[in-house]
Amino acid sequence: MTNPLRVLSTASCRLAAGVALAAMMILGLSWGQPIELVQAQSFAAVFQLNDGPGPWFRCSAGRGCVAAGTQSLAVVSPGSTIRFIGGSETETVHTTTSLLWPLKADSSDADNMPFDQAAAFRGAQSVTLHTAGLYVFVCKLHPFMLAAVIVDDGATEGLDLGEQIRLVNGLTVPTTSDLAARLLRAFFVITNPQNYQDHNPATNPGFTWQVNLPAVPVRVTGGLVIPLSALSIDTTLGGPFTPAFPGVGEVWVDTEYENTAGKKKPGTATAVDTTTWQVTKKAALPQINMNNPHNMWTDRDQKVIYQTQWFSNKLAVFDRETLKLLRNVNVGHAPAHVMTRVDTDQVHVSVNGDGHVIELSPLAGHVDRRIPVQFQGENPGHPHAHTMSFDGHTMVTPNSNTADSTRIDVLSGTIADKTPTGTLPIATGMMPDATKYYVSNYVDSTITCISIGAPSCKSGAGTVAVKTINLLANYNPVTGAVTGPIGGLPIQTPVSPHGKWVITANTLTATITIIDTATDELVAGLPCSAGCHGVNFGAKAGGGYYAYVSSKFSNDLLVVNPDPNGDGSAVDAAVVGRVVLVAGVGTFTDDTPTLNKGMGGQGVLAIPLPYLGWVQNLPQFWKDQLTPEQQQPIP
Numbered sequence: 001m002t003n004p005l006r007v008l009s010t011a012s013c014r015l016a017a018g019v020a021l022a023a024m025m026i027l028g029l030s031w032g033q034p035i036e037l038v039q040a041q042s043f044a045a046v047f048q049l050n051d052g053p054g055p056w057f058r059c060s061a062g063r064g065c066v067a068a069g070t071q072s073l074a075v076v077s078p079g080s081t082i083r084f085i086g087g088s089e090t091e092t093v094h095t096t097t098s099l100l101w102p103l104k105a106d107s108s109d110a111d112n113m114p115f116d117q118a119a120a121f122r123g124a125q126s127v128t129l130h131t132a133g134l135y136v137f138v139c140k141l142h143p144f145m146l147a148a149v150i151v152d153d154g155a156t157e158g159l160d161l162g163e164q165i166r167l168v169n170g171l172t173v174p175t176t177s178d179l180a181a182r183l184l185r186a187f188f189v190i191t192n193p194q195n196y197q198d199h200n201p202a203t204n205p206g207f208t209w210q211v212n213l214p215a216v217p218v219r220v221t222g223g224l225v226i227p228l229s230a231l232s233i234d235t236t237l238g239g240p241f242t243p244a245f246p247g248v249g250e251v252w253v254d255t256e257y258e259n260t261a262g263k264k265k266p267g268t269a270t271a272v273d274t275t276t277w278q279v280t281k282k283a284a285l286p287q288i289n290m291n292n293p294h295n296m297w298t299d300r301d302q303k304v305i306y307q308t309q310w311f312s313n314k315l316a317v318f319d320r321e322t323l324k325l326l327r328n329v330n331v332g333h334a335p336a337h338v339m340t341r342v343d344t345d346q347v348h349v350s351v352n353g354d355g356h357v358i359e360l361s362p363l364a365g366h367v368d369r370r371i372p373v374q375f376q377g378e379n380p381g382h383p384h385a386h387t388m389s390f391d392g393h394t395m396v397t398p399n400s401n402t403a404d405s406t407r408i409d410v411l412s413g414t415i416a417d418k419t420p421t422g423t424l425p426i427a428t429g430m431m432p433d434a435t436k437y438y439v440s441n442y443v444d445s446t447i448t449c450i451s452i453g454a455p456s457c458k459s460g461a462g463t464v465a466v467k468t469i470n471l472l473a474n475y476n477p478v479t480g481a482v483t484g485p486i487g488g489l490p491i492q493t494p495v496s497p498h499g500k501w502v503i504t505a506n507t508l509t510a511t512i513t514i515i516d517t518a519t520d521e522l523v524a525g526l527p528c529s530a531g532c533h534g535v536n537f538g539a540k541a542g543g544g545y546y547a548y549v550s551s552k553f554s555n556d557l558l559v560v561n562p563d564p565n566g567d568g569s570a571v572d573a574a575v576v577g578r579v580v581l582v583a584g585v586g587t588f589t590d591d592t593p594t595l596n597k598g599m600g601g602q603g604v605l606a607i608p609l610p611y612l613g614w615v616q617n618l619p620q621f622w623k624d625q626l627t628p629e630q631q632q633p634i635p
Ligand SMILES: [Cu+2]
Pocket: 093, 094, 095, 139, 140, 141, 142, 145
């Protein structure tokens, strides 16, 4: 894709000069101004989409770009046109979707809002903003990619955030609300890696966490003018501590934002030994410039790591012990999640930038099938975190583009059912007996329980086919009052191997929420780190499970014991350990970490796999380390 601004600045032909002259005349500019200013006037702000981390939408040109502790913010005047370019700085497709926008005086949507595309794209998009207030744009594939634009009416005091903002799911709140404050803070944290949480005592001995928002006056609900810096963060963090009981095997975390010396693209996969809680291995795969490792799975023998590269089109396969690269397979745009099929050990990769799941042969030697998640003629689903059933016969996908979920009959490769969900469904978890599954809806902050076959979602004393569980029922978005566990912007949401709990990582609230599958109600909440993202279960030595929880804007892994007293209820769930994901002297690695060390925690994978279907296929070496109950998680 050609950058039109570059064309204007380099073209020497008469036509280009004529265009520039016309632009100058329209804009009333004098002859004396250099050509760069004329270019900048064409678009008030140009955001370059890139593979990050931090300013994934980088304001790269235009008078609107402001340096304000983030490179992803523009301040423009009403009537300005904003340009988004997905070009040479990214290896995959994206969307530039309005996440929130201001309302007009009559409470209708700002002009040209909502703004969206039918499918992820490469190339450029433009939108003209007339109504004063705050706009935030997001990529529906990679929802940590954010751009903010403040359209400021120069006649009023302070930068206009607007009276009210509306989220893409319809939720409307005043700009003075607690939800608006949380979203603004999150924007400044997410878009600047300097603001990520450092839990490493070697580099942050005081465990401080400071996020300074600019001291500019902003105009909010009722014409109130306050300094944006009132939302700054100045607090302390928890340091590392070790669980009292060891786990079995190891746990891998995709530290997706960690930069290393030998490659340009970010991301490593980090292994922690759960008997010593030390970081033992770190794979950067510099020989393939591994790009944003996002999610992992392993084969029956637990010998290889299947590694998706979310900002490219590749699935890497490497040896779990030696970190030797085995292959790097083209699977399509923005591969997100990977799991195996227990009956064949084939590999399924969700192709997030398209509308299907790719099925590969064991060890990913070749592509066997393309399994679509939408019917012919429908917009691509953009499936993110799919889940496979215990017998390999059922797959479910959350379709982030189409606000629905697909259930696939794997043997025939056909769609068995499609169910509407909330806005931007992103991850799934399934019961070990495949009677029901759960979909996390990112923008709605809800979980949709969907039955497979007979109604199985619990509602009071009965069962229903589909149930929506509101993770923000205990939260008042205006006042910020919290009366119980809450989860805002939920992501990964696996079901425990024995089917008792759904554990969800929530990015906005930095919380872990737990749903009891016997009631399908929220029963517990735990504190998490900034950008809480990934969850997966691993076996605890001597019986039971740990839930391992990663966080994007942090360098720690939390160890959660969902049931310390062993009574089957997660009401007493507790964080029992925190591991810093930074390489130490004893860490075996294929490259040298340089920046954002241990940051970007996303996909989590415990070895050995503890889930029904996979656990029975384990080599004897691993089975010997599990209790009879762990080897047969449900009767
Ligand atoms: Cu994206």
